Amino acid sequence: MNDSMKSRNARIFRLFFYILWTMCWLAFYWKLCVLDNTGDYRVHNLIPEKMMNGETSLMNFYPLYHFAVLIISELFNCTTQFGSAVVLTLVADCTLAITERLCAEIQKSRGISLHPVALLGSAVLVNIVQPIFYTGMAPGYSSGNGYVSPTQAFVKPFTLLCCYIMWECLEYGWTWKRQILLGVVLTLSCFAKPMFAMTFIPAMGILLLFEVLSEKNQTLLYYFRKYCKKGLPLIVTGIVLIFQYAWSQHLQGELKVTTTIAFGWMIAWKRVVKNVWLSILFAYLGPFIFLVAHIKQLKFTSYWKMTALYGAISFLVISCLYQQGSFLKDMNFRNAWVVTFTLVYLGCFAEMGGLKKRHWAAIAPFCIHVFFGVLLIGKNILYRM
Numbered sequence: 001m002n003d004s005m006k007s008r009n010a011r012i013f014r015l016f017f018y019i020l021w022t023m024c025w026l027a028f029y030w031k032l033c034v035l036d037n038t039g040d041y042r043v044h045n046l047i048p049e050k051m052m053n054g055e056t057s058l059m060n061f062y063p064l065y066h067f068a069v070l071i072i073s074e075l076f077n078c079t080t081q082f083g084s085a086v087v088l089t090l091v092a093d094c095t096l097a098i099t100e101r102l103c104a105e106i107q108k109s110r111g112i113s114l115h116p117v118a119l120l121g122s123a124v125l126v127n128i129v130q131p132i133f134y135t136g137m138a139p140g141y142s143s144g145n146g147y148v149s150p151t152q153a154f155v156k157p158f159t160l161l162c163c164y165i166m167w168e169c170l171e172y173g174w175t176w177k178r179q180i181l182l183g184v185v186l187t188l189s190c191f192a193k194p195m196f197a198m199t200f201i202p203a204m205g206i207l208l209l210f211e212v213l214s215e216k217n218q219t220l221l222y223y224f225r226k227y228c229k230k231g232l233p234l235i236v237t238g239i240v241l242i243f244q245y246a247w248s249q250h251l252q253g254e255l256k257v258t259t260t261i262a263f264g265w266m267i268a269w270k271r272v273v274k275n276v277w278l279s280i281l282f283a284y285l286g287p288f289i290f291l292v293a294h295i296k297q298l299k300f301t302s303y304w305k306m307t308a309l310y311g312a313i314s315f316l317v318i319s320c321l322y323q324q325g326s327f328l329k330d331m332n333f334r335n336a337w338v339v340t341f342t343l344v345y346l347g348c349f350a351e352m353g354g355l356k357k358r359h360w361a362a363i364a365p366f367c368i369h370v371f372f373g374v375l376l377i378g379k380n381i382l383y384r385m
Contacts, residue, residue: 010116017120018093025092029085033150037081040149048073049080061248064191065154088150094157099123099346102164106303106350109171122349125370126342151193152338158189159196159339163306166204170211170302174230183233187240194244196339201234201241203313207305208234259323268322290348303347311340 033041047060048070060066065087073083100123107114114122165182169175190197212227228235269276 013117014120022093026089029088033085034081044150045080045084061244061251062191062193065151088153091154091157095127096123098157098160099126103346103350126346126349155189155193158192161185162189167303179233183236186237190240190244199314199317201238203309205234207309261321262324263320264322266319268318307343307347314340
């Protein structure tokens with residue numbers, strides 16, 4: 001079979017798989033949004049429904065999901081429940097496509113090339129439910145796939161796209177085009193759900209500072225100008241976050257409720273999982289073994305610098321901060337934290353194709369990841385039957 005025939009077969013398989021992927025997610029979200037319509041799905045679907053009926057103009061302080069549901073519902077003249085199922089299914093498609101692209105680009109930069117089918121398979125495995133234990137309200141609640149929170153699922157492609165653009169800036173240079181694109185996508189992620197940007201901006205700010213200071217024997221004014229020039233999208237989006245927080249306080253005033261951000265060690269974690277340290281152990285066991293076993297082959301590339309800093313800052317955020325009060329009192333900072341696992345496993349999958357020696361430590365983490373992912377999906381389905 002010649003190369004053109006192989007390429008054609010790969011494209012056909014990819015198209016068929018995306019159709020299958022779309023149908024599976026549509027069925028899944030049809031059950032969550034239309035048939036069940038409970039929890040966060042019911043809460044977030046009520047806002048566009050009331051807007052359609054002219055009952056309210058009061059907006060959530062991260063309204064992008066509600067706008068998307070409203071547009072689909074108006075476009076197809078359907079209920080917001082059906083509109084949300086369609087929106088979240090499209091989001092699942094976008095998440096898979098961006099994951100696949102980022103994985104391919106990381107491999108390309110390292111001189112690695114996987115077969116398109118293998119690349120697609122690794123993108124699917126990366127987006128399986130993350131191995132964090134939660135035995136309270138619903139299994140898999142703290143996962144990165146948003147099985148309970150529609151807004152958490154909605155923000156995921158924006159977060160991955162931000163990481164992809166940031167990686168391109170670090171790898172290939174800070175062009176104006178990339179900076180503008182990063183600023184736009186990062187701002188959209190704020191209005192989809194601000195927790196990711198709240199962690200991503202300081203983490204990338206620190207990474208950018210290291211990059212600027214790597215130029216030796218320059219004046220303080222030079223460093224300042226260089227940092228502001230490269231970090232403009234982060235600065236602008238940081239201002240957006242401040243205004244967004246101010247708007248959230250305004251909404252709380254209209255609703256006559258209060259929420260404050262407080263300091264407390266592991267309080268947010270304890271709201272998410274029953275056993276904090278067991279959760280952290282299993283969440284990090286896989287990638288940690290992989291990274292330690294192959295540290296010489298992997299080196300500390302720009303992708304791993306970005307992932308390490310984001311992981312460290314997001315861990316500190318969820319470990320030290322939590323929200324309390326009558327408004328969103330169960331809200332915590334897990335949304336910033338769960339992206340870490342997607343980035344770590346994505347990097348591991350991207351790098352595995354370039355490892356010359358097949359070691360048990362390169363296989364075991366992904367077996368753990370997939371096993372607990374499938375287990376949590378099964379528990380989630382059984383929980384809702």
